[in-house]
Amino acid sequence: MEPVSFPPLSRVAICGGTHGNEMSGVYIVREMQKQKVDQKGSVSITTVLSNPRAVDACIRYTETDLNRCFTDALLSGPITDSTPYELRRARELNAQLGPKGSREAVDLLCDLHNTTANMGMCLILYSFDWISLHIYKYIQSKMTSPPVRAILFDIPSSEAYSLESVGKHGFTIEVGPQPHGVLRADIFNMAKEAMDLSIEWLQKFNSGSAFEGGEVEGYTLVRSVDYPRDPTTNDITAAIHPQLQDNDFKLLHKGDPVFQSFSGETVKHEGEDLYPLFVNECAYYEKKIAFHLTKKITVTLPSISVKAD
Amino acid sequence: MEPVSFPPLSRVAICGGTHGNEMSGVYIVREMQKQKVDQKGSVSITTVLSNPRAVDACIRYTETDLNRCFTDALLSGPITDSTPYELRRARELNAQLGPKGSREAVDLLCDLHNTTANMGMCLILYSFDWISLHIYKYIQSKMTSPPVRAILFDIPSSEAYSLESVGKHGFTIEVGPQPHGVLRADIFNMAKEAMDLSIEWLQKFNSGSAFEGGEVEGYTLVRSVDYPRDPTTNDITAAIHPQLQDNDFKLLHKGDPVFQSFSGETVKHEGEDLYPLFVNECAYYEKKIAFHLTKKITVTLPSISVKAD
Numbered sequence: 266m267e268p269v270s271f272p273p274l275s276r277v278a279i280c281g282g283t284h285g286n287e288m289s290g291v292y293i294v295r296e297m298q299k300q301k302v303d304q305k306g307s308v309s310i311t312t313v314l315s316n317p318r319a320v321d322a323c324i325r326y327t328e329t330d331l332n333r334c335f336t337d338a339l340l341s342g343p344i345t346d347s348t349p350y351e352l353r354r355a356r357e358l359n360a361q362l363g364p365k366g367s368r369e370a371v372d373l374l375c376d377l378h379n380t381t382a383n384m385g386m387c388l389i390l391y392s393f394d395w396i397s398l399h400i401y402k403y404i405q406s407k408m409t410s411p412p413v414r415a416i417l418f419d420i421p422s423s424e425a426y427s428l429e430s431v432g433k434h435g436f437t438i439e440v441g442p443q444p445h446g447v448l449r450a451d452i453f454n455m456a457k458e459a460m461d462l463s464i465e466w467l468q469k470f471n472s473g474s475a476f477e478g479g480e481v482e483g484y485t486l487v488r489s490v491d492y493p494r495d496p497t498t499n500d501i502t503a504a505i506h507p508q509l510q511d512n513d514f515k516l517l518h519k520g521d522p523v524f525q526s527f528s529g530e531t532v533k534h535e536g537e538d539l540y541p542l543f544v545n546e547c548a549y550y551e552k553k554i555a556f557h558l559t560k561k562i563t564v565t566l567p568s569i570s571v572k573a574d
Numbered sequence: 575m576e577p578v579s580f581p582p583l584s585r586v587a588i589c590g591g592t593h594g595n596e597m598s599g600v601y602i603v604r605e606m607q608k609q610k611v612d613q614k615g616s617v618s619i620t621t622v623l624s625n626p627r628a629v630d631a632c633i634r635y636t637e638t639d640l641n642r643c644f645t646d647a648l649l650s651g652p653i654t655d656s657t658p659y660e661l662r663r664a665r666e667l668n669a670q671l672g673p674k675g676s677r678e679a680v681d682l683l684c685d686l687h688n689t690t691a692n693m694g695m696c697l698i699l700y701s702f703d704w705i706s707l708h709i710y711k712y713i714q715s716k717m718t719s720p721p722v723r724a725i726l727f728d729i730p731s732s733e734a735y736s737l738e739s740v741g742k743h744g745f746t747i748e749v750g751p752q753p754h755g756v757l758r759a760d761i762f763n764m765a766k767e768a769m770d771l772s773i774e775w776l777q778k779f780n781s782g783s784a785f786e787g788g789e790v791e792g793y794t795l796v797r798s799v800d801y802p803r804d805p806t807t808n809d810i811t812a813a814i815h816p817q818l819q820d821n822d823f824k825l826l827h828k829g830d831p832v833f834q835s836f837s838g839e840t841v842k843h844e845g846e847d848l849y850p851l852f853v854n855e856c857a858y859y860e861k862k863i864a865f866h867l868t869k870k871i872t873v874t875l876p877s878i879s880v881k882a883d
Binding site for chain 2: 292295296300323381442443444445446447448449450451453454500501504505506507510525527528545547550
């Protein structure tokens with residue numbers, strides 16, 4: 266692959282509290298604001314508490330999920346008296362950190378999230394974003410503790426609904442397991458390390474370091490699986506099976522147990538072998554998602570370096 | 575110790591959803607109601623979803639913590655237009671399952687709870703309640719999975735604030751770790767097993783089995799510890815230290831780390847050696863409790879058997 270060069274990446278936004286009860290980002294951002302961290306070498310840093318009302322109430326959102334509000338359509342539609350708070354807030358964030366797709370947008374937007382699922386250190390990014398993919402490769406090479414993995418989306422930026430899509434480049438740092446509303450030091454430390462490494466990468470990039478290409482692995486969504494439900498009440502009738510619980514990223518084969526019904530029966534995986542993700546994420550009950558099923562893919566990256574002015 | 579006899583224990587109440595986001599009890603009770611479980615041998619069973627409004631919203635409570643509403647004073651005080659929903663609901667539950675302290679009260683009230691702390695299988699009971707202590711001893715002897723432990727309160731029934739105090743005898747089954755709003759099959763199975771063993775014990779007791787006395791161990795509260803806080807904003811400035819996290823019931827010695835501040839300093843345990851409990855329970859942030867400190871005590875139980883009519 267041909268090497269690629271990019272202009273310097275001098276403006277980064279670190280966001281937390283996009284979901285108000287995911288505590289790593291809330292406390293990382295608050296601490297950076299307290300310490301007045303706004304510059305590291307060549308990189309200027311904007312820290313943002315994305316959903317302050319939800320953070321105050323320690324809930325995911327107040328009216329609608331903020332992290333589903335950043336499509337071009339939602340950012341440009343009409344605003345009325347009944348527009349949810351989060352959609353208004355999305356416009357504010359887009360004005361502050363974007364506008365999405367414009368030259369004024371921050372160079373990198375890094376959004377800090379937590380999950381109750383045993384996802385370890387996981388980046389969520391776009392398969393066409395070579396900068397983010399290189400940062401992922403760098404974090405993977407530097408973090409020693411758990412495996413560092415990535416979920417890769419392959420949708421156009423205009424349809425991307427989450428906050429990180431407002432930056433020229435961007436990704437979500439998703440760390441778990443951690444109960445929502447709880448702050449665990451181990452998870453906080455992991456999220457902070459990944460964020461620090463991202464900023465370190467930007468500094469190296471800006472100072473002229475070339476980053477070699479190569480292959481990275483990631484997971485792409487095949488389908489989502491809902492809980493078994495009572496057809497009358499719509500209540501769930503089963504929990505994630507103990508053999509699947511906490512086994513995110515462990516290949517599911519045909520016949521492997523996936524649910525244990527409340528009356529004791531086992532529901533098994535059917536169809537092709539796939540990797541389960543976000544197994545038993547608290548916030549996905551209302552979205553009718555017990556887990557995602559994904560396949561593993563390999564992406565080949567070009568070597569990259571900074572473009573001389 | 576002299577053997578003691580009690581009248582038959584024929585009426586048990588199984589309660590779940592006293593905290594609306596603690597899911598084991600919610601789903602155990604719903605499943606029993608669906609299966610119309612209302613009698614097992616000599617034991618009639620009443621199943622109750624204690625806080626239906628909080629269960630529907632999947633939150634701990636709507637206006638005030640229901641499980642702090644069952645003191646004699648709160649159950650008999652005036653009711654006005656501004657009385658919180660949970661206090662009204664406590665009166666309803668007291669009328670249905672009590673009245674507390676009366677001959678009409680259910681013989682045993684078993685309330686199902688979850689915690690985000692790594693408490694394993696823990697019963698919370700009163701050190702003067704020999705029936706509950708014997709059931710604890712029985713569960714301990716029968717459950718093979720994790721250690722079964724007990725927190726012992728030594729307050730008069732009139733001052734006991736939680737739901738199980740409405741029964742003639744009663745205890746809380748507290749199982750964790752489980753994020754609030756999440757249902758884990760392993761935790762569900764443990765809670766259900768402890769509940770089933772409690773009912774099994776009542777049947778054996780009623781049918782004339784004698785239960786030998788002996789010693790049981792439990793933990794009693796010495797004091798609670800709050801998070802370090804910023805004196806101006808009152809925000810927490812530290813998380814539970816990774817070496818304390820998940821180590822409930824592991825003796826804390828002087829100098830052991832208990833908090834990791836967001837700027838990286840370690841706060842250490844001071845004073846006598848004590849056992850930490852409910853370490854990093856989600857719902858205790860608002861109560862300003864990072865963990866409880868307890869000491870281990872031994873209680874000697876008399877042999878007990880049913881009193882002939």
